[in-house]
Every structure is written in C-alpha cells, then in structure tokens.
Amino acid sequence: MTPLIIAVIVLALVFDFLNGIHDSSNVVATMISSRAISPRLALGMTALANFVGPFVFGVAVANTIGHEIVAADAISTQVLVAALFSAIVWNLLTWYLGFPSSSSHALIGGFIGAVVMAAGWDAIQMHGLEKILIALFTSPILGYLIGFIVLRVVMMLSWNATPRVNSLFKRSQIVTALALALSHGTNDAQKTMGIITLALVTGGYLDTFAVPFWVILLCAGMIGLGTAVGGWKLIKTLGGKFYKIRPVDGFASQLASAVVILSASILGGPVSTTQVVSSAIMGVGAAERVNKVRWGVAREIATAWLLTIPATALVGAGVYWVVIQYIH
Numbered sequence: 001m002t003p004l005i006i007a008v009i010v011l012a013l014v015f016d017f018l019n020g021i022h023d024s025s026n027v028v029a030t031m032i033s034s035r036a037i038s039p040r041l042a043l044g045m046t047a048l049a050n051f052v053g054p055f056v057f058g059v060a061v062a063n064t065i066g067h068e069i070v071a072a073d074a075i076s077t078q079v080l081v082a083a084l085f086s087a088i089v090w091n092l093l094t095w096y097l098g099f100p101s102s103s104s105h106a107l108i109g110g111f112i113g114a115v116v117m118a119a120g121w122d123a124i125q126m127h128g129l130e131k132i133l134i135a136l137f138t139s140p141i142l143g144y145l146i147g148f149i150v151l152r153v154v155m156m157l158s159w160n161a162t163p164r165v166n167s168l169f170k171r172s173q174i175v176t177a178l179a180l181a182l183s184h185g186t187n188d189a190q191k192t193m194g195i196i197t198l199a200l201v202t203g204g205y206l207d208t209f210a211v212p213f214w215v216i217l218l219c220a221g222m223i224g225l226g227t228a229v230g231g232w233k234l235i236k237t238l239g240g241k242f243y244k245i246r247p248v249d250g251f252a253s254q255l256a257s258a259v260v261i262l263s264a265s266i267l268g269g270p271v272s273t274t275q276v277v278s279s280a281i282m283g284v285g286a287a288e289r290v291n292k293v294r295w296g297v298a299r300e301i302a303t304a305w306l307l308t309i310p311a312t313a314l315v316g317a318g319v320y321w322v323v324i325q326y327i328h
Contacts, residue, residue, distance in 0.1 A: 001203065004077040008199040011084035013222045016192040018091045019103040020050065020226020023188060023273045027181045027227070030250035030281065036170040037177075043228055045174075046181035051224035053185025054193070059211045060268035061187055065194030066201075066209045068128025069111065074119035079111070080199050082320035086110030086312045094304060101304040102272035107191055108132060109309035113316030118324075135269030139260055140279035147256035147283030154252055155288070169247035176254035181227070183262035184273045189223040191270055249284050256280040275305060 001009075027050075028042040037045075087106040094101040115123050158165050193211050196219070200206040257273070257280045264271045278298075285293040 001205070002077070004081065005199055005203045005205070008077055008080045008084065009196055011081060011088065012192045012196045012199075013218060015084050015088050015091070015103075015107065016189060016219050016222040017226040018088060018095070019188055019192070020047075020223040021229050022091055022095055022103050023184060023227070027177060027184055027254075027273075027277075029277075030245050030253050031173045031177050033245040033250070036173040036247055036250060042177065046177060046184075047224045047228035049178050049181030050185035050189070050227045051220045053182040054189050054216050054220045056182065057186040057262070057265055059190050059193060059216065061190035061265055061270050062194035062197065062211050063209070064128070064132065064268045064270060065191055066198050068125060068131060069108070070115045071119075071123045071125060074115050074123030075198055075202055076118065077199055077202055078320060078323045079114040079118050080195055080202070081323055082114035082117075082316045083107065083110035084195065085319045086113065086316035089315060090308065090312050101308050102136075102274050103188065104136060104191060104270050104272045105305065105308035106312045107195075108136075108270070109312030110316035110319075111195075112309070113313030113318075114320040116313070117317035117320045132270055135264055135271050136275070139264060139269075139271040140275040142260050143256055143276040143279035144283035144286075146259055147253050147280035148287040150256050151248070151252040151284045151287035154248060158248075166247045169251045172251050173247065173254060176251055176258060179258035180254050180261070180277075183258050183265055185220060185223060186265040187261055187271060188273060189219045190265075192219045192223075245281075249281070249288075252284045252287075253277065253280040256283065272305075 027046045028039070031037055031042050032039050084107070087103065087110045090101070090106040090110075091103055112124065112129075193215050196215050197206065197209055197211045200212070200215075201209055206212070257277045260276050260280075261271055261273060282293050282298055
C-alpha cells in the first residue's frame with residue numbers, strides 16, 4: 001500500500017477511537033449519573049456492545065457514506081486525509097472543552113470541504129447530501145419527542161408505584177444501555193468503514209465498494225476500545241448539567257435514543273449519537289417539568305452543533321490545500 005493509503009487507514013482508526021471516547025458519554029452518562037451501575041462496568045459493557053453492533057446490523061450506513069455524498073471521480077486519498085484530519089482536530093478540541101459535539105457532523109463537514117476544494121461544488125451529489133442532512137437534523141427532534149412521550153407513558157404506568165420501582169428502572173437501564181450501545185456501534189463505526197473502503201477503492205485495492213471483513217473488525221474494535229477508555233468530561237456534561245438524572249430519566253432517555261439510532265442505522269441514515277441522546281435527555285426532562293431542564297446548557301450545545309459542519313468544512317478545505325501543495 002502507498003504511504004497515503006496507510007495514512008488514511010491510520011487517521012480513520014484514530015478518528016474511530018476518538019469517536020468512541022467522545023460518544024461513550026452518550027451511552028453511559030445517564031446510567032452512571034442515576035447510579036444504576038458503576039462507571040467502569042458501564043463503560044466495559046457498552047464497549048463490548050459497540051464492538052458487536054456492526055456485525056449484527058450490517059453496514060448500510062457505510063454504503064451511504066461511500067456512494068451517496070460525492071461523485072466517485074472526485075474522491076482521492078488526499079481528500080480523505082484532509083477530511084479525517086479536520087474531524088480529528090474538531091473532536092480533540094470539543095473533547096478538551098467538554099462540548100458533546102457531533103463526530104458525524106465533523107467527518108461529513110471535513111469531507112465536504114475537502115471535496116469542494118478539490119473538485120468544486122459540482123462534485124457534491126445533492127440528493128445524497130440532502131438525505132444525510134435530513135437524517136442528521138431530524139434525528140434530534142425525534143429523540144426529543146420520543147423521550148418526552150416515553151417518560152409520560154412510563155409515569156402514567158407507574159403512577160401508583162412505591163419508591164421500590166426505582167430498582168426496576170435501575171436494572172432496566174442495563175438492557176436499554178446495551179441497546180443504545182449496539183445502535184451506536186452500528187451507526188458510528190460504519191462512517192469510518194465507509195472512508196477506509198473508499199480509500200481502498202480509490203487506490204485500486206478493491207474493484208467495487210464492498211466493505212471487507214477486516215475493515216469491519218478493525219473499526220468495530222477501535223470504537224469499542226475508545227468507549228472503554230471513556231470521555232469523563234463529556235459524561236459530566238450529559239449526566240448532570242441538564243438536570244439531576246433519576247433512574248426513570250436514564251431508562252426513558254436511553255430507550256428513546258436507541259429506537260431513533262437503530263432505526264436510522266437499518267435505513268442507512270448516518271445520525272449523531274450525541275445529538276440524539278442530548279435531545280432525548282431534554283425531552284425526558286421537559287416531559288416532567290419544562291423548567292427542570294437547564295436550557296442555557298442546551299443552547300451552548302446547539303451552538304456547537306451548528307458550528308461543526310461549517311468549521312470542519314473550512315479546516316478540511318485548508319488541510320487539502322496543504323496536502324496537495326506539499327504531499328504528492
């Protein structure tokens with residue numbers, strides 16, 4: 001393999017690992033904050049589920065990333081290096097600041113910026129981009145609405161229950177957290193699989209876009225490893241800054257998030273786990289009492305979401321220019 005192809009694979013795996021760190025908070029934050037399970041056990045359990053997810057539910061999202069965003073003749077290894085580098089820089093910055101921003105937005109933004117710099121706007125396939133943006137921006141709305149509905153239904157069903165019902169909600173979070181982790185591994189690891197497979201096709205190592213087994217194995221392993229390491233700053237943001245999480249809140253938000261993310265994964269829609277989980281937490285809180293949610297924190301996170309695609313697109317374009325100027 002050429003040095004550039006190797007660089008793409010290494011950068012993709014680094015991004016995948018950071019994605020696991022970044023998004024581990026989404027899966028375990030409410031479970032840890034509601035004291036349903038110990039932090040290390042929660043991270044270990046969800047890391048294993050993250051690894052298993054892509055093998056269970058297929059690679060529909062990887063195919064979307066590989067086929068539907070950019071014209072095939074506009075993709076080069078330099079474009080992929082620039083996109084990945086941009087996404088990694090953004091992930092490191094937001095991890096350091098404790099912002100639960102979207103790794104999915106970061107990768108897609110960097111990809112678009114690098115492609116536009118390389119081949120112009122005509123290289124972007126608008127129908128595919130529209131599908132991806134619709135998935136990215138409607139999924140948090142669905143997360144909020146489903147979270148709101150789930151908590152209302154749960155509260156109605158447990159209206160006359162004794163305080164011992166909290167034990168049931170704590171134990172139930174093991175099941176909902178596993179479902180959420182499976183859906184996260186299924187959706188997020190596939191974005192990296194799509195990039196590596198694109199690099200192999202571009203480099204002439206594959207005749208058609210078909211994700212090799214070893215790529216699935218590597219990407220699933222790296223996102224699982226990143227999840228096991230955990231992102232403690234982000235866990236604190238998601239687990240406590242919106243409002244005090246109770247066992248019923250954790251159960252409802254995890255169930256709502258898993259439904260949205262797993263449905264999108266099966267349909268091939270890349271979504272942001274961060275967005276969906278954050279929105280589900282807010283929907284659950286608002287279902288009990290609107291002023292329970294600290295909406296100022298929600299505004300800060302929404303700002304990070306809105307900035308991610310344009311910021312990473314600019315960085316991706318800049319990195320592509322540097323790569324094309326100095327690396328041949």
